[in-house]
Amino acid sequence: MTDSYCKPPKLAVEIHGLTKIYASSKKRPTVTALEGINLCVPRGSLFALLGPNGAGKSTLINTLGGLITKSGGSVKIWGIDIDQYPRNARSAIGIVPQELNMDAFFTPREYLDMQAGLYGVPPVDTKTDEILDRVGLSSVADSYARTLSGGMRRRLLIAKAMVHDPPVLVLDEPTAGVDIELREQLWENIRILNRGGVTVLITTHYLEEAEKLCDRIAIIHKGELIASERKETLLSRIDEKTLIITTDHPLIEVPPNLLPFSPSLTEKGAVMFNYKKGLIQVDQILEEFRKAQLPIADIKSKETNLGDIFLQLTQTSPNREKDSAE
Numbered sequence: 001m002t003d004s005y006c007k008p009p010k011l012a013v014e015i016h017g018l019t020k021i022y023a024s025s026k027k028r029p030t031v032t033a034l035e036g037i038n039l040c041v042p043r044g045s046l047f048a049l050l051g052p053n054g055a056g057k058s059t060l061i062n063t064l065g066g067l068i069t070k071s072g073g074s075v076k077i078w079g080i081d082i083d084q085y086p087r088n089a090r091s092a093i094g095i096v097p098q099e100l101n102m103d104a105f106f107t108p109r110e111y112l113d114m115q116a117g118l119y120g121v122p123p124v125d126t127k128t129d130e131i132l133d134r135v136g137l138s139s140v141a142d143s144y145a146r147t148l149s150g151g152m153r154r155r156l157l158i159a160k161a162m163v164h165d166p167p168v169l170v171l172d173e174p175t176a177g178v179d180i181e182l183r184e185q186l187w188e189n190i191r192i193l194n195r196g197g198v199t200v201l202i203t204t205h206y207l208e209e210a211e212k213l214c215d216r217i218a219i220i221h222k223g224e225l226i227a228s229e230r231k232e233t234l235l236s237r238i239d240e241k242t243l244i245i246t247t248d249h250p251l252i253e254v255p256p257n258l259l260p261f262s263p264s265l266t267e268k269g270a271v272m273f274n275y276k277k278g279l280i281q282v283d284q285i286l287e288e289f290r291k292a293q294l295p296i297a298d299i300k301s302k303e304t305n306l307g308d309i310f311l312q313l314t315q316t317s318p319n320r321e322k323d324s325a326e
Helices: 002-006 057-064 086-091 108-118 128-134 150-161 180-195 207-213 231-235 256-261 282-291 306-314
Strands: 011-022 031-042 046-050 072-077 093-096 168-172 199-203 216-221 224-230 240-247 271-276 296-303
Touching: 011 057, 011 199, 031 057, 031 199, 031 216, 031 224, 046 057, 046 180, 046 207, 057 072, 057 093, 057 168, 057 199, 072 086, 086 093, 093 150, 108 128, 108 150, 128 150, 128 180, 150 168, 150 180, 180 199, 180 207, 207 306, 216 231, 216 306, 224 231, 224 306, 231 306, 240 282, 256 271, 256 282, 282 296
Parallel strands: 046 199, 046 216, 093 168, 168 199
Antiparallel strands: 011 031, 011 072, 216 224, 240 271, 240 296
8 A cells, every 4th residue: 555655656546437326316316427437647647627517527526535425436546546545545635626615714824734734744744834835825824814815715725735745636626716817827836736746637617728738638528528638639639720811802702713622701701711631731722812813911710729629529429438548
């Protein structure tokens, strides 16, 4: 047991066949919140878990934290089975909830010292000052929590989750309700933790954040895993690009030599192309404009983004996928 904790595993989180079924009651029928989830989070990754409301994300996270008893399957955190060694498994993970629940009359320093005590960290081994510095709260270490801004409170929750020095950190909607400036600050704190060796698993509804920051992305829908891949692999699922070319004068019809590319005209008389990047090159389209003697005033392009993939996958029937850590 000790050896498995000391030797860094290849996978920070390893889930196989995870199922959670809520029994029926007088008010509701039987509900399957998770159905056969297979999910692997590689050590050192910054991993995003995405899904619509009610998809099962919170159920999965609460299972990792020991707050929900699973109905079936196996879960390992840092190589530790949560059923065989529940206390050790919980020591290997820190969970930051979405809600800002904290006592207004505690200071950040008191919060961290108390949390360390709850995890059995000896006073001589506490890293309160170091952690406060890592999340940028050293200057307010002795201020009451009620005086902290929303962004500072979220950073304090991250600090609380780190007092026992867990190798895995889970953040549930860490930037919900936070303005753009504070969101950037929070993400910089998360990047620093990740660069320091902490495996970070986040849930977020801000898809642009996940696309910008995470190296692997999983999508859960209706209790099933419908994708779990490297970000680049996931984004390459739709090999489409949109190109809008505006000429010196608005066009009222598409020139005949452009028709093989199946373009359309926008309301402002620009020419719009939707095409497969693997089949058509932009140079081919531009060459036809030159042949038609159409001076180009502006060119705009749009690549496939995570939002496009997310909508495509969640608007179709979920197909369970096997996950690979490679």
